[in-house]
Amino acid sequence: DLALSRGIDSHRLLRGTGLFHEDLQAGKARLCAQQFLQLIDNSERLLAAADTRFLFGQRLLPGYYGAASHALQHAADLSQALDIVCRYRALISPLLSPRVLLDEQNVYVYWLDTCGAGAQQRFLVESAMTALLAMSRWLAGAPLPWKVSIAQTRPRQVEQYWVNLGEDVRFDAPVDLLSLPREYLHQPWPAAAPTAGQAAQQQSMQQLQELGFDASLLDHLYRHLLANLRHQPQLENVALAFGMSPSTLKRKLHRHGTHFQEQLDLARKHMALYLYQIK
Numbered sequence: 120d121l122a123l124s125r126g127i128d129s130h131r132l133l134r135g136t137g138l139f140h141e142d143l144q145a146g147k148a149r150l151c152a153q154q155f156l157q158l159i160d161n162s163e164r165l166l167a168a169a170d171t172r173f174l175f176g177q178r179l180l181p182g183y184y185g186a187a188s189h190a191l192q193h194a195a196d197l198s199q200a201l202d203i204v205c206r207y208r209a210l211i212s213p214l215l216s217p218r219v220l221l222d223e224q225n226v227y228v229y230w231l232d233t234c235g236a237g238a239q240q241r242f243l244v245e246s247a248m249t250a251l252l253a254m255s256r257w258l259a260g261a262p263l264p265w266k267v268s269i270a271q272t273r274p275r276q277v278e279q280y281w282v283n284l285g286e287d288v289r290f291d292a293p294v295d296l297l298s299l300p301r302e303y304l305h306q307p308w309p310a311a312a313p314t315a316g317q318a319a320q321q322q323s324m325q326q327l328q329e330l331g332f333d334a335s336l337l338d339h340l341y342r343h344l345l346a347n348l349r350h351q352p353q354l355e356n357v358a359l360a361f362g363m364s365p366s367t368l369k370r371k372l373h374r375h376g377t378h379f380q381e382q383l384d385l386a387r388k389h390m391a392l393y394l395y396q397i398k
Contacts, residue, residue, distance in 0.1 A: 121175055122162045132161055152214060152234035159239050169276040172242045173283035176249025180204070180211070181258075186322035187211050193316030197255055197263070198304040201228065204251075207323045209333050215243050216338040217251075222397050226304055228297040229389075233335035235376030241271065244295045249283050251297065258308045265299050268292035293392055337375055337382065344386035354379045 122132050129140040136157045142148040150158075163171055181191035187207045194200040201219050208216050215230040230247050232240055248267065256262045266287050269280070273290040280288045327333050343360060344352055357379070358368040372378050 121171070121178065122166060125166055125168075127162070127165045131165060133158065134161060136161070152236075155214065156234075156236060156239045159242055163242065169279045170283070172246045173249045173279060175242075176246035176283075177253045179246060179250035180254035182211065184210050186319045186326060190316050190319035190323055191254065192258070192310065193312040193319060194258065194308060195311040195313060195316070196305050196308055197226075197259070197299075199316075200255070200258065200308075201226070201304075203320065203323075207320075207327065208338075209330060209335075210323060210326060212247065213335075215247050216334060216341075217247070220393065220397065221301065224301060225298045226301055227397070229294055231338060231341055232377075233337050235337075235374070237376050245269075245284075248295070248297060252284060258310060259303075259306070260309050263299060263303050265297050268294065268296040268298070270295045294389065336371055337377070340372075340382055341386055344383055345390060348386060348390055352383060 123129060133140060136154045138148055138150065138154060138158070181188040187203065187210045190203050190207070191200055191211075194203060201217075204211055205217050205219055212230075214232075214234055214236060216233045218229050218231060220227040220229075228251065230244055232243075236243055252263075252265055255265075262285075264287070265285060266289070267280075267284045268289045270292050271290060274280070277288075340357070340361075343357060354365050354368065358365040361368060363371075369379065372382070
């Protein structure tokens with residue numbers, strides 16, 4: 120819809136995706152991750168604008184995901200909203216998995232690739248950042264003092280980051296990250312509706328059960344590696360824990376555009392940053 124509003128022809132937009140606009144309008148299409156990533160690639164190339172990822176992100180949350188979106192709209196505060204985004208990530212954020220950390224002073228939010236986003240990961244992460252900032256500003260009734268860390272060098276169109284993510288943006292960071300003082304977690308939001316929100320969460324849980332999974336392979340693998348880093352995880356032991364052979368796990372990871380050592384290195388990096396910068 121964002122691309123169409125800019126006058127992009129739907130046939131050019133969907134080229135290479137195997138999708139047809141009529142099927143999308145009729146609600147008959149089911150997209151795999153690769154189709155959606157191709158759609159993002161087409162959109163960025165055809166729009167050729169520096170603000171595409173930010174405008175897209177502003178549309179994402181609370182979003183149009185049924186009960187999960189209703190639960191977000193009725194969240195009592197930021198703490199509950201973050202819990203909903205993480206708990207129902209398979210419904211709300213299927214391409215990126217949000218993670219939330221707390222220390223004595225701050226709350227931290229970062230995202231993990233769930234599907235092998237490759238070249239589109241930068242687009243997805245910065246869209247997700249924009250979505251969380253826009254949603255929290257809307258539901259809180261005022262901007263919150265988020266600090267933004269971006270794991271890339273300062274771009275030439277830095278103004279787009281200031282406009283959409285705020286002026287407190289740090290580049291050349293070790294990881295893409297949002298942080299906020301903990302005092303904002305439990306400030307009441309004016310549109311909160313606890314009864315409606317609870318009912319919406321129950322419906323969301325039912326949808327997750329019908330879906331049959333609550334997270335992706337990469338998400339489950341990351342959590343397993345993070346919990347077992349002290350035991351120096353090996354491919355063979357991790358495959359056994361996941362109920363498959365090492366060759367099957369390697370093949371599945373290859374389909375996600377990654378491999379075991381890369382995922383292990385990622386978990387180690389995040390643990391090192393957590394211990395060094397947060398603890």
